[in-house]
Amino acid sequence: AQSVTQPDIHITVSEGASLELRCNYSYGATPYLFWYVQSPGQGLQLLLKYFSGDTLVQGIKGFEAEFKRSQSSFNLRKPSVHWSDAAEYFCAVGASIDMRFGAGTRLTVKP
């Protein structure tokens, strides 16, 4: 069965610092992986997705993620965080037609 684990419930970083959000998955075949962001009162917005090919994926808003099959991970990174990045981040696995979401990581950005 497919599943996603986001080990960090809440992360606080200072503005301008680097960010890494962790995501581990369980999937029976080659996984399709996604990162979504959800701002308060908003729906989910796709940041990036991985289907195949280059394991380093670039997304919107300066985010990137790296697929590591050997570690079953798909961590999200950003080199310099902005205050507007404060939100909830969800990792998801599965075909885009049928996804399973992690529980999310809430990001707080300190001035």
Next chain:
Amino acid sequence: EAGVVQSPRYKIIEKKQPVAFWCNPISGHNTLYWYRQNLGQGPELLIRYENEEAVDDSQLPKDRFSAERLKGVDSTLKIQPAELGDSAVYLCASRTSGLYNEQFFGPGTRLTVL
């Protein structure tokens, strides 16, 4: 291009009352999803439609939840009667056919059952 529209945005009801949520997907999107998002959790699929056909409703609590998408466009999700544990955000998403096409999400309806 307009996004996925949901209404109402907020709803407060007393337990045992009925409630309905409405979703208008992006034009041309034949696949429509309803998710439930509990506080501090990720979205969980309730039902998926391909046009007007419900092709995955295995997670829909059918004793009290129902959904319809009569003309393959708008959809309504209903709860009757509502229970305290139904308090959550109900999200609607849509996509076009194709393996690699992403889902687009609406802003959700936040339901509070008192």
